[in-house]
Amino acid sequence: MATYIKRKSGWLAQIRRKGHETICRTFDTKTEAERWALGIESKMGDGRYQDTREALTTTLAECLERYEVEVTANKKGKQQERYRIAMWLKDDLATKPIGAIKSVDVAKWRDARIASGASSGTARLDLALLSNLFTIAIQEWSMPITNPVLNIRKPAPGKARDRRLLPGEEEKILAECSPEMRVIVTIAIETAMRRGEIISMRREWIKGAVVTLPDTKNGTVRKVPLSKRALAALAELPINIDGKVFTYTDHGCTQMFVKYCQRTGIRDLRFHDLRHEATSRFFEKGLDVMQVKSITGHKSLQMLSRYTHLKADDLAKMLG
Numbered sequence: 475m476a477t478y479i480k481r482k483s484g485w486l487a488q489i490r491r492k493g494h495e496t497i498c499r500t501f502d503t504k505t506e507a508e509r510w511a512l513g514i515e516s517k518m519g520d521g522r523y524q525d526t527r528e529a530l531t532t533t534l535a536e537c538l539e540r541y542e543v544e545v546t547a548n549k550k551g552k553q554q555e556r557y558r559i560a561m562w563l564k565d566d567l568a569t570k571p572i573g574a575i576k577s578v579d580v581a582k583w584r585d586a587r588i589a590s591g592a593s594s595g596t597a598r599l600d601l602a603l604l605s606n607l608f609t610i611a612i613q614e615w616s617m618p619i620t621n622p623v624l625n626i627r628k629p630a631p632g633k634a635r636d637r638r639l640l641p642g643e644e645e646k647i648l649a650e651c652s653p654e655m656r657v658i659v660t661i662a663i664e665t666a667m668r669r670g671e672i673i674s675m676r677r678e679w680i681k682g683a684v685v686t687l688p689d690t691k692n693g694t695v696r697k698v699p700l701s702k703r704a705l706a707a708l709a710e711l712p713i714n715i716d717g718k719v720f721t722y723t724d725h726g727c728t729q730m731f732v733k734y735c736q737r738t739g740i741r742d743l744r745f746h747d748l749r750h751e752a753t754s755r756f757f758e759k760g761l762d763v764m765q766v767k768s769i770t771g772h773k774s775l776q777m778l779s780r781y782t783h784l785k786a787d788d789l790a791k792m793l794g
Contacts, residue, residue: 529573666752
């Protein structure tokens with residue numbers, strides 16, 4: 475049974491029931507207090523009651539910080555996700571209780587994000603992080619909330635990039651690079667390895683003309699053949715005591731590549747485009763689909779096709 479206590483600010487309704495924590499709430503009138511208490515007791519009686527106090531007192535920022543510790547820290551791409559979490563923490567939405575965030579709030583955020591100049595792909599990744607946070611909060615933290623991201627329109631997927639190196643661009647970048655970055659860029663073009671795979675390389679992984687990557691993005695071991703040019707580039711580097719081939723971080727590598735492109739006047743070229751370039755060159759050299767797939771590590775032919783951009787002039791020559 476609920477008890478009602480008259481206070482200066484109104485009527486305090488207090489519910490004590492076996493199996494539940496004590497619940498209190500203040501109302502302007504006793505009638506309102508009784509109506510609320512009857513509704514709560516009815517839900518408790520048939521098992522429909524959910525205690526929403528934690529969800530309404532825990533901010534999105536607090537949940538993001540917990541998510542970073544419990545979930546992000548165990549991901550391979552944790553550094554990139556931490557940048558995304560930092561972005562969310564700066565947003566006004568982070569100050570709201572997670573249980574008070576509605577689909578309309580997320581939709582407004584989506585529109586503002588796109589209006590600020592963010593690409594649709596970036597906004598989709600931002601929303602994917604938020605959606606996964608809500609899923610974890612529901613399934614693992616037992617918060618009685620709904621996922622507001624599921625009920626909004628997602629930004630349309632951006633057009634798949636098909637940027638390849640133009641004549642002279644490779645030479646310009648390599649001429650501008652520091653000795654170590656020159657090797658990194660060369661390895662990227664010769665092997666189609668991802669940035670993180672290149673930066674994490676260790677000397678003991680290289681046996682003859684093959685580098686064995688023990689833990690790739692897809693969670694599998696992959697053996698990548700090294701061309702004569704790739705081996706010659708690696709031979710130029712000094713041997714580090716810690717066994718790592720390169721001293722750059724992922725973020726540092728990206729920043730330097732952007733600077734080199736700016737200095738040489740090369741536009742709209744990203745480090746990841748070198749993976750597209752390398753994959754396309756494999757096919758132009760005559761390798762078949764399965765050979766290329768084993769080198770690049772793509773899980774499906776559909777994903778491999780997104781990284782393959784053959785030049786129409788070369789195809790025309792092949793046709794005769």
